Structure formats: structure tokens, C-alpha cells
Amino acid sequence: MALVQQSSPHARNARPTSRVMLWVILAAIPGLIAQTLFFGWGNLINVVWCIALALASEAAILKLRGKPISFFLKDNTAAVTGLLLGLSLPQFAPWWVSAIAVISAIVVAKQLYGGLGSNPFNPAMVGYALALISFPVAMTTNWAGAATLWGGAPGLVETLTTIFSGSQTTIDAWTMATPLDEYKHKIATHTAAEVLQHPTFGDLVARGWEWVNLAFLAGGLLLIWLRIITWHIPVAFLAAIVVMSLAFGSNADLYAPLQLHLLAGGTMLGAFFIATDPVSAATSHQGKLIYGAGIGVLVYLIRTWGNYPDAIAFSVLLMNFAVPFIDHYTPPRTYGHHKARRGVPSKSGG
């Protein structure tokens, strides 16, 4: 009788990492559908292209590192990184911009730091920030305007050729500054009412963008309901934006109004899908609140007084830096203890 020897617990009921990641991908689909409906094929093509590249570069570097390839590819984490980049890059970003973003995300930000679980920075946001700094024109002029403006978006073939051939001429008609960009630059010389005349804002908040953001919000709520993420980071993130906006930017003639902060740009995608990357986020509930709020504050600061119209990537990366610090000072109070043990153990032990 050869009995199995195993350390307890013997029962397990875990959702494997691969399934967790699959749920993240599924939860992002409403947002992707909204993007495709309102802005054409661009995001979908980007998503497919980025996921393919992410998997290929992950496989290549795993091989170089002598790691089991299929074991790690099956965890779906590279696919999620590709997905997040595909969802956040401009619709008509040239293929090589996406490629550089994806490869630097997977190879540099993830694998060179030790692979899954060891990266201090959010890989997708490293790729995005690198592309934004290196190719500012390609990253700011290739945003699609809402399709409803023109009664339809460019076709699949047209979008594909634009992205992969690099010819920008045909697509120029379809591009437009993002609502946040438009508001930020016009408000210096116009009143709020004048700025909002621009077609990019539409009838509600920001044509198309509001639905995309609401779709990502719905997907995010699904993730919370499935207990894949906790509410702490997104709620703190959004609350910080609300507080900052109410405290400093209530004058719409000077600053973008609150609804634009919440429903234009990458706010919801950032709050529920990007900032919640567990590897690079803070650990405890309290830490997550601080981390999320920090991102929200930075997003508002950079959007309002910085050089960039949106700032999810920079804010997330800046708060990634702060995570070890936050973690040291926000452990939960353990059962049976009067208070949490903050800081690091003193050298004298004890």
C-alpha cells in the first residue's frame, strides 16, 4: 500500500491563476465591444496584435531563461498584459509602436525582473509610458473620433492597412483629439460653454468615451463580485479623483469638470483593470486604499497641471514605486494584537 504523503490542507478549492486571468479578460470584453462600436476596429486589432506579440515574446524569453514555456504561457498573464495595452493604445497607433510597448512590457518590465510575480512595476503601463515618451506624436494623434460623428467608422481593411502600412493619409479624417486633451488645451482661451461645443463632447459627457468607461465599470464590478479584485483600489482611486476635482477644479471655466474626469479617458479601465494588478499593487486593505487614492490624486494632478492629457500610466508607475514603503506601514492588525506592527523589524531582533 503506497500511501500519498502530503502536508495539510488536503482539500483545495482554488481558482487557478489561469482562470483568474481568463475572468479578467472576459470582464474586459464589454469595454472592448463598446470601444469597437464607438471607435471602430482599431482597439480590437490592437488587442489581437498585442496579445499575439505578448505571447510570442513571453515564449521567446521563457525559452532564453530556460523555463517551461507552456506551463507559464497557460497562466494567461501575458495575454492580460497584451490585452490591457491593446485596450489603452490609440486606435490607429502604428503596429511598431504597439510592438515596442508590448515587447518592453513583457521582456523588460516582467521577465527581466524575474517573471510572473516578481515585477515591481505594472508591465503594461511600463510599455505604455515608454511608448508615450518615445513617440509622443504617434501616441497623441492617432485617437479615433466617435463613429457616430461620421455615421460610421473606417472599415476593417482600411484600419488594418493604416495600422500596419503606416500610411496615415486616409485615416486622418477619422482622428480627433481626445476629450481630455481638447478640454485641457481649449479651456485656457475659451469658456467652458465654448469648449463643450466641440463635437468630441457630444450630448452627454464625452461622445463614445462615456459608454466605454461605463462598460469597463460594469466589467470591473463583475470582477469585484467574483472576488477576483477587492473594492479598495478602484473605490479609493475614483474617490480621490472626485475629492480632488471638487476641492480644486470646481470651476469648469478653468478646469475639466468631474464627469469628464470620470467618464472620459482611461479612468475606469485604469481603476478596475490596471491599478488592480496584484503583483505591483499594495498588499493590505489599508495599503490598497492608500495606493488607489495615490493614483487618483496623481492622475488628477497630471491631467490638470501636467503636460499630458491623461496620466493613468504615470500615476500607476509612480505608486508602484511607493508600494514597498506603503506595505511596511500598513499591515493589518493581527487577531489578538492591540495594534498592527508597522515598519521593519529592528536590527536587535525581538
Place this chain on the structure above:
Amino acid sequence: MTQLWDFSGGVHPSENKQQSTSRPIRQAGMPEHLVLPLQQHIGEPAEVMVQVGERVLKGQKIADVTTGMGVPVHASTSGVIEAIELRPVPHPSGMSDWCVVLKPDGEDQWCHLEPISDYHKLDRETVLTLIREAGIAGMGGAGFPTDIKLRPPRDRKVETLILNGAECEPYITADDMTMRKHATEVVNGLKVMAWILRPSRCVVGIEDNKPEAIAAMREAVQGTQIEIAVIPTKYPSGGEKQLVQILTGLEVPSGGIPADIGVMCQNVGTAMAVSRAIFEGKPLISRIVTVTGKAVREPGNFEILVGTPVSYLLESGGLQEDQLNRLVLGGPMMGYTLTTDAIPLVKTSNCIIAATADELPAPPPEQPCIRCSQCAEACPMELLPQQLFWYSKASEFEKAEHLNLFDCIECGACSYVCPSSIPLVQYYRYAKDEIRKQRAEQLKSDHARERFEARQARLEREQQEKELRRKERAKAAAEAQAQKQAEAEQSVAEGEATDERAAKAALVQQALERKKAKAAQAAEPAPAAVEQPDIETLEKQLMQAETKLSTMQGMLDEARAQQADNVEKLERAVAKNHDRVERAREALAEARGQMANNTSDASSE
């Protein structure tokens, strides 16, 4: 309605309890041999009181703990002691321990029993002694001697007595079935314990997935002040700390016991054993054990005699050996796997799971931790399992301890939910063991250092005393010398005295004194005679010390150049050698001086 509190975290594993509750409790019967380990509880092992070949009666004490904490062991049936030997015992390590092997004679003849109908008439100490003599130790898990537990420290009055009937682990139904079938006995035992402790509140905590047990217990407590608290099913609600929190809202302080906050938990099985010990006079020789798992055809609960081999019980449950893949003693969350079924069931054994390969499958390979925090959400102690894992794996034990590693109760909730299938509890056990080992080693090296320092101090003191004695001797010699010279001068001066009688008297006096001084010198080891040959030895010693010093100096220089970590040690050694050289030099100089004196003495006389 009893007010309930929630504890943080927790998981909801599949209960798998109905398999073993569908049949009533069966009698396991008499195995061919009973193996009674001498240590079935926390504390000291019991000492054997019988001899091989001796016939014992059922319930007869066969071993007892004479010094230290512990309870006696009794014969589970009448029969002959066949052996007293090392046998594998229930332990995660699969170790062997001393056991009494009893061959039943089939008569099952009880020894003389003294049931007590009205314990109220006895004093509490007598009842506690009866509980101890019945060999009762906590039957929920660790097996802490019950009589000792029932004697909380004087300043710790137990306000709330909790009977733990939560039985939160999947598969196990021993307490559930005990409450269903023996509710009256359980309540009677509880009453005895309440009488001893005089708490202001007495409450039975039962998870809401045991409606029959709840009903039976409700009926049994009719007319008493005992509360039945139905608590939500959530693992590990039956953990002592968690149950205390659920029922009182208080937390057991870290490193403390429930009595510190005026609470005590007792197990359902323990209460029944207390009842039997008092009202029937029977010691703890049987208990109820769950046999379950897909590899047994007829899972259920059995009343077994303590010492019944696992193999015998599995047979009673209808083991399908070809299906058996994993044998777990205890529950699937905290139990441990057995290497063999040839071990006895003891007072603390509550469940045997004979699992098939698909029932408790081997975990998938471990993946990297992505800090998803599922473990932290599940942890009932509000720890950060992901951080503890990280530090344990990296052997950064200081940091793990800082994050309260030792508050981990090893309930397994974190491993249960881990998406990366990391055996987290195993990492914590490893880290705890390493820290304990390090502490023990630290203690040992501290002792060694203290010993060394004490020895060093003693040697130094002896050296100093020697030096002092030698100096005193030298001083005495010098004084004698001075006196002699003074006498000589005096004699010269006195030689001029006119009074002859006086001169004569002085001469006599001088002679006497000289004689006295000589006698004194003789009493002391004659310095000249002894120390003259010593000079050579001293010279040799000095030379040796000097060479040693120079080698040490060389080593130190080298160590300094290489920045080795023994620099400090070498520095000390060099300093010590330096002192030694100095001392040798001094001794030599002194010896030389003395020799010169002695020679001058010799020539002057």
C-alpha cells in the same frame, strides 16, 4: 437569541459530512490487539505500572505520570499485557514511541468502578482528581490534560465556559454524532465542569449545518441556564480563538490563552468523558471516531476502544484497498497523512479519511505568487499570508516574525484558496521550525559563551591571586632583608656601647631575632633555592610567549588585510598574548632581581 460576532476571513470547503452521518454510531468491536501509547496528550509520557504477562482488567490503570503534567493510561479491555515496546504512534512525523500492547481475553471484564451520583457533595479538588484519574485529556485535538485546564490561574476567573461543538472541519462528524446520540451525557459533563469553574455564562457553540445535534442539545439543556448558540458554518469557526470571538466578541491575546480574557473552551467529547468518569466511574478508554472517504464502502462513526489499530477500523468501515490513495488522520484541512495503517487510535483521534485519488487529488505544480491576496482574504487571524510566504521562502525569518508568523494557527485556509497552489502552510511550518531551531542554537551558544567567559574570569582571578601572593612573598623577603641590614647597622652602632651587659643583652636579642628571621625564611620556600632555576623556565616562557605574539600579530594583520570576520577575535587574542609577554617579562625581571639579591645576601653573610 445569543449575540454572535463574526471573525474575519474563513472559507467554505465542501462539507462532505453527510456520508458519515447517514448511519448511527456503531460499535467497532474487539480487535486482536490493542496498542496503548504511553503518551497520548501534551505533557510527560506515563510510566508503565504493569509487567509483560500480567493480566489486567478493563479500566485498570496501567501507566501513570508521576512527575510533571499528564494523565494516566487505562486498559481498554481485560486481557494480558503482551509487550511493552516501541510502536509507530499517531504523529505527523510517523515516529515510534513506547506502547503497551494488550491482548484482549474476550471477557471484557471491568475493574471495580465507583460511580458518584451526587458530585455536589464532594469538594472541587476531589472531582478534579477524579477527572485526572480517569485519564481525560482534551479530545478535540491537542490533548491538554483536562484537570489542569480546569484549574485556571487564580487571578483568571472563567466568566464564560464554551463547549465547542462547531466541528468546522469537513468530513468529521464525531462531535455531531456524539451530540445527537449522547446529548444528555454531554450536558451532564458540561454541568460538572461548570460546577467546578462557576462561570457566569455557559454556552454551546454549534455550526448551523448540524440541525439534529442542535435539536438534541436544545432538549438536553431544557431547564438549565446553558445557552445553545447556532453559529454560521464557516471554516475555521471551531478554532478555539475563532469560536471565542464568535461567541464573546473578545480576542484571545497573542501568545495567551482564553482564560486570560475569562473564557474557556472544552470539547464535546471531553464533556462526555467527564460525565462517564463521574457518574459511571469509568475512565477514558473509548471514543467516537469518524471513518469516511470514498475508499470505504460504509462510512460512519464508530465507538472504538482506545488503542484500536487504524487498519481494524478501516476494515469495519469496508475499506476498498485498491481505491485507497491517501490516509488522513484528522480532517482534510488540518489532519496529517499516515504512512501506515498499523498505528493505534488514541484519545485525541477524531477522524480517519480513506481518500481516493480523485477525492483528494495531488495539488497541481506550484506557480509563482502573484500577491492576489486571496489568502489574506481567507486568513482568520488577519495575517498577510502572501508576505509571510515571501519571507519564509527567502529565509528572512526576522521579517516573517515581525508580521506575526507565530500567530498562524495553520488552519490551511490560505493554501485552500491559493490560485497558484502554493503549499503555504508548509512554508510557515518550515519557517517556524527554523526560527525555533535558531532560538535553541542561540540559547546554546549564549550558554557556551557565558561558560567560556566565566572560565576566563576565573583563570584571570587565579592568575591575579597568584601574582599577589608572589608579590607579598617578595615584599616579605625584601623586608627581612632590610631588617637584617638595619640590625647589622645597629650592631655596629651598639658595638660602641660602653655598657657591656647591655651590649651582651643586645647581642642575645640580635641572635634571637636572626634565628627567628631565619626560621621565617625557612618556613617560606627559600627564594634563592627555588627561583634560581626558574629563571631559565621563565626565559623560555617569555620566548614562547613572544613567538606566539608575533604569529598572532601576523595572523591579525593578514585578517585585517582580507577584512575577515575574525579580526575582532584575533585582536583579543593578540592583546591577551601581549599581556602574557608582559607578565613573563616582569616575572623574569623580578626573578633576576631576586636572584641578584640572594647572591648579594649569600656573599654578605
